[in-house]
Amino acid sequence: MASGLPEPEPLLTLVEALRCLPGVGVRSARRMAYHLLQRDPQGALKLGAALTEAVTGLRHCERCNSFTQDAVCATCSNADRDTTLLCVVETPADQNMVEASHGYRGLYYVLQGRLAPLEGVGPDQVHFAQLLERATDGVVREVILATNFTAEGETTAYYLADMLRARGLTVTRLARGVPSGSELEYVDAGTIAWALMERRPTQG
Numbered sequence: 001m002a003s004g005l006p007e008p009e010p011l012l013t014l015v016e017a018l019r020c021l022p023g024v025g026v027r028s029a030r031r032m033a034y035h036l037l038q039r040d041p042q043g044a045l046k047l048g049a050a051l052t053e054a055v056t057g058l059r060h061c062e063r064c065n066s067f068t069q070d071a072v073c074a075t076c077s078n079a080d081r082d083t084t085l086l087c088v089v090e091t092p093a094d095q096n097m098v099e100a101s102h103g104y105r106g107l108y109y110v111l112q113g114r115l116a117p118l119e120g121v122g123p124d125q126v127h128f129a130q131l132l133e134r135a136t137d138g139v140v141r142e143v144i145l146a147t148n149f150t151a152e153g154e155t156t157a158y159y160l161a162d163m164l165r166a167r168g169l170t171v172t173r174l175a176r177g178v179p180s181g182s183e184l185e186y187v188d189a190g191t192i193a194w195a196l197m198e199r200r201p202t203q204g
């Protein structure tokens, strides 16, 4: 640490802990720590309790891999959903965006990641086996690939399309109204609804 002053152990521990957040270095971790301690100790206590509760109380849905308190989440248990459609997204945030478009009544599978060969993230790290098992339950007819239109998202879609088509499934990809390089999380609901409606079969 850059500071020349001796600092109390709990402060150092807090700064170190905050660094687990993506994109947070020592300097911003330190700013956050000072803010929490000086300006918002109540908020800090709430944050600590919420973190503990979320981490210990949540698990991955057995069917869609999203976060849930029960073995199977509310979406997967909803009898009104179309069980023949499975939409594959990278994150729960992307799932929320597709849901907010009101253009989809099928079910989901949340990868909780994407292929990123340059970062050493391969198929084994993203647990594709669970998706394969889910998609080949005999009920799913079409898998809609709604990974992001970034290099990593496209690589993931390409890989999954191959893998799923080989199992005899119809595999489609969101239409290209979504700008290249964009993450679903930042695309408006209308565009996502359109991209779903205009989805295209993937090419072998």
Ligand code: ZN
Pocket: 061, 062, 063, 064, 065, 066, 072, 073, 074, 075, 076, 077
């Ligand atoms: Zn689920």
